[in-house]
Amino acid sequence: MRFFVSALVSFLALANNVFAKSGTGDSVLVVIDPSLKKEDYSKFFGGLEERGYQLTFRGPRDAHPPVEQYGIPGFSHVILFTPETKSYASDITPQSLVGLLSENTNLLVTLSTKQTPLSSLSAEFSLIPPPPGTPLISHHPARSEPATVIPIPVSESPLLTPGTSPVWFSGVPHAFGNSPYLVPILRATSESFAADSLDDSGADALVDASEKAGEGLWAGSHLGLVTGFQTLKNSRVVFAGGVEMFSDEYANKALPDGTPSGNEKFVKDITAWAFRETLALRIDNTTHHRAGEEVPPETYTTNDQIVYTAHISAYDPKTSSWKPYSGITDMQLEFTMLDPHIRIALPPVAGEPGKYQVQFRAPDRHGVFKFVVDWRRKGYPLLQTSTTVPVVPPRHDQYPRFLSAAWPYYAGAISTSVGFFLFSALWLAGDVEGKKKKGLKTE
Amino acid sequence: MVPRIALHFTWLLLAVCVHAGSLLLQNPRFTITSSTAAQLRADTLSLTEKPEPLKLEPSDTLKLTFQITEKSEGKGVQPHQTFLRFYDSVSGEEGIQPVRVTPGGKAKFELNMARPPASLPPTTDHPLEVSLILGSFVHEPTTFDLFDLYVPSSYTPVPHPDEAKFHKLPLIHHTFRPEQKLPPKFVSAIFAALVLSPWLVLLGLWSKIGVRVPHLFSPRIIPFTVLLGAFEALLCWYWVDLKLGQVLLYGGILAIPTIFAGKTALAATGEWRTGKN
Numbered sequence: 001m002r003f004f005v006s007a008l009v010s011f012l013a014l015a016n017n018v019f020a021k022s023g024t025g026d027s028v029l030v031v032i033d034p035s036l037k038k039e040d041y042s043k044f045f046g047g048l049e050e051r052g053y054q055l056t057f058r059g060p061r062d063a064h065p066p067v068e069q070y071g072i073p074g075f076s077h078v079i080l081f082t083p084e085t086k087s088y089a090s091d092i093t094p095q096s097l098v099g100l101l102s103e104n105t106n107l108l109v110t111l112s113t114k115q116t117p118l119s120s121l122s123a124e125f126s127l128i129p130p131p132p133g134t135p136l137i138s139h140h141p142a143r144s145e146p147a148t149v150i151p152i153p154v155s156e157s158p159l160l161t162p163g164t165s166p167v168w169f170s171g172v173p174h175a176f177g178n179s180p181y182l183v184p185i186l187r188a189t190s191e192s193f194a195a196d197s198l199d200d201s202g203a204d205a206l207v208d209a210s211e212k213a214g215e216g217l218w219a220g221s222h223l224g225l226v227t228g229f230q231t232l233k234n235s236r237v238v239f240a241g242g243v244e245m246f247s248d249e250y251a252n253k254a255l256p257d258g259t260p261s262g263n264e265k266f267v268k269d270i271t272a273w274a275f276r277e278t279l280a281l282r283i284d285n286t287t288h289h290r291a292g293e294e295v296p297p298e299t300y301t302t303n304d305q306i307v308y309t310a311h312i313s314a315y316d317p318k319t320s321s322w323k324p325y326s327g328i329t330d331m332q333l334e335f336t337m338l339d340p341h342i343r344i345a346l347p348p349v350a351g352e353p354g355k356y357q358v359q360f361r362a363p364d365r366h367g368v369f370k371f372v373v374d375w376r377r378k379g380y381p382l383l384q385t386s387t388t389v390p391v392v393p394p395r396h397d398q399y400p401r402f403l404s405a406a407w408p409y410y411a412g413a414i415s416t417s418v419g420f421f422l423f424s425a426l427w428l429a430g431d432v433e434g435k436k437k438k439g440l441k442t443e
Numbered sequence: 444m445v446p447r448i449a450l451h452f453t454w455l456l457l458a459v460c461v462h463a464g465s466l467l468l469q470n471p472r473f474t475i476t477s478s479t480a481a482q483l484r485a486d487t488l489s490l491t492e493k494p495e496p497l498k499l500e501p502s503d504t505l506k507l508t509f510q511i512t513e514k515s516e517g518k519g520v521q522p523h524q525t526f527l528r529f530y531d532s533v534s535g536e537e538g539i540q541p542v543r544v545t546p547g548g549k550a551k552f553e554l555n556m557a558r559p560p561a562s563l564p565p566t567t568d569h570p571l572e573v574s575l576i577l578g579s580f581v582h583e584p585t586t587f588d589l590f591d592l593y594v595p596s597s598y599t600p601v602p603h604p605d606e607a608k609f610h611k612l613p614l615i616h617h618t619f620r621p622e623q624k625l626p627p628k629f630v631s632a633i634f635a636a637l638v639l640s641p642w643l644v645l646l647g648l649w650s651k652i653g654v655r656v657p658h659l660f661s662p663r664i665i666p667f668t669v670l671l672g673a674f675e676a677l678l679c680w681y682w683v684d685l686k687l688g689q690v691l692l693y694g695g696i697l698a699i700p701t702i703f704a705g706k707t708a709l710a711a712t713g714e715w716r717t718g719k720n
Binding site: 138139140141142147158177178181190191193197198199200201202203205206207210217219220221222303330334340341342343344345361363366374376377378400403404405406407408410411412415417418420421424426427428429430431437 | 446477493512520521522523524525526528536537538539540541542543544562564576578579580583584586600601603605606609611612613614615616617619620623625626628631632634635637638639642643654655656657659661664667668671672676677708712716
């Protein structure tokens with residue numbers, strides 16, 4: 001009976017992880033500014049709860065529940081709906097948020113025209129925030145909403161559902177640094193720009209600002225509005241330029257041409273990416289052995305034919321499980337000793353889902369080599385693995401033998417052996433004649 | 444469904460009527476002058492058809508003038524947003540440059556390639572599509588396509604150190620040492636035959652004088668001869684297959700009867716030498 005009870009308890013404890021919606025857990029902390037009402041975002045939060053996440057709400061100045069305690073994060077994901085908060089409780093600082101990312105917690109951060117600790121945090125992620133007080137405005141397309149509420153067409157991206165309708169946006173843009181770990185999700189339209197003027201007389205101020213700032217005007221499609229960042233620990237952050245994008249009002253608002261907006265679907269897609277439901281890959285295991293064998297040997301010899309295999313799976317949010325994934329076509333394997341000696345493609349094996357295999361010849365050099373797979377692509381997690389193997393030169397008896405150039409030497413040595421044997425046999429078998437002469441002399 | 448769309452359209456029409464009307468572009472003209480102030484090209488832009496693509500050398504200057512007026516009343520206005528958009532459709536790079544407009548709607552823009560503005564996007568040898576974006580809080584927004592522009596290529600910005608890892612890296616093939624080259628087999632065969640030639644001489648001479656071996660199959664000699672042959676066979680087997688430990692073991696086992704057989708054989712030959720006497 002006690003065994004069953006303890007088994008049930010441990011099953012339930014583990015089931016929390018097994019039946020989680022995301023590969024990393026489903027507890028979400030939502031830090032929401034007291035000026036924002038939870039009910040205004042009911043569609044967004046309701047959608048998250050429907051997908052299996054457990055939400056906990058608190059204000060920025062509440063001390064409880066803390067985002068992390070004694071270095072251990074309390075939640076798998078954190079949403080910061082605090083675009084204008086300038087002071088937080090002591091557990092939320094830019095350093096603690098970066099620490100959360102190192103501990104595999106994902107973040108969703110919203111920004112606004114005010115300078116907050118979160119906008120200086122975004123600068124650490126290779127995003128350049130605009131001058132304070134300059135929201136994004138656009139006069140195109142003609143619409144009845146004010147110029148600060150803009151419908152933005154959603155471009156193609158592996159993160160987003162194809163065919164998502166334009167989304168309503170209100171907030172600030174940001175410019176990109178050159179980090180390749182940034183994943184631009186939503187970019188501003190060509191006709192939009194960041195400005196603080198409210199009527200046509202601000203035109204001169206716009207031109208003056210662009211001439212003064214030295215970096216040009218904050219305008220055009222090189223500005224980002226919603227951007228993700230993939231960290232080296234494979235946790236993800238999404239920086240959104242405004243919090244109204246998540247609200248019910250924008251989800252229900254119709255676009256200028258009458259069709260419904262894509263806000264609900266867009267917001268669902270970006271949280272699915274941020275919380276590692278979609279585009280989540282991992283390496284299950286790697287093996288290596290000589291061609292023709294199955295078990296890895298202790299050491300390889302130079303010029304051996306080596307076969308390297310990797311198994312990769314992707315997280316399937318519909319079944320909450322990791323399924324084999326053969327969709328990576330450009331993975332490469334490096335056989336490295338200080339520098340890569342060999343770099344070849346690691347293609348998927350047709351007919352065996354999730355298996356990637358390649359065969360190659362070990363280099364002439366002996367030494368300690370590593371099998372290195374380091375695959376990084378925008379929006380995808382980093383797939384990295386490294387296996388160390390020794391490669392030794394051939395033993396004294398592993399060199400080629402019985403070469404045609406040695407025939408004269410074989411002939412000589414064999415002649416010597418045969419000659420010795422023949423001589424002993426003939427000497428033992430032969431006749432002796434010397435004694436007759438002596439006999440003749442004495443007579 | 445149909446009545447709903449009609450409702451939206453009527454609402455839009457109402458909005459248009461409420462707005463003070465749309466904006467018009469009057470007298471758009473451009474001039475390209477070289478660094479020596481010689482005029483290279485000047486023309487009026489037609490808004491229905493793009494002119495021949497404009498080309499700028501590294502020291503040329505492009506001057507663009509136009510006036511923005513309201514459609515309904517015809518007087519000049521200063522809209523909130525008067526931007527020139529430079530767009531490279533092949534690389535996707537875009538640059539936005541605001542144009543200063545007087546309250547009377549007159550605008551002048553100068554692009555000096557010797558000191559290009561920061562808003563000019565990185566360029567290659569593809570043309571930039573130049574268009575004018577007009578936006579206003581009180582007028583309808585419009586965009587005008589102006590012309591295509593070729594400018595000198597710009598330097599590429601320095602990439603992030605990790606940028607290369609996000610793409611396929613070039614393949615590396617190891618250059619192996621070439622296979623050992625052996626001399627032709629024919630040459631080796633000739634020299635092997637040379638090495639074996641003394642046997643021919645020996646066998647030839649023996650056939651001439653005759654070999655007398657009366658005791659060859661004597662029962663006191665033959666064990667030693669056979670065991671000696673076995674030793675030679677063991678040596679040959681070692682050359683082909685065996686390891687040192689094995690050959691020493693087998694050799695040690697063979698050595699014991701060989702000692703006794705050898706003593707017998709030598710005793711026998713000794714007896715024959717003294718016995719015949």
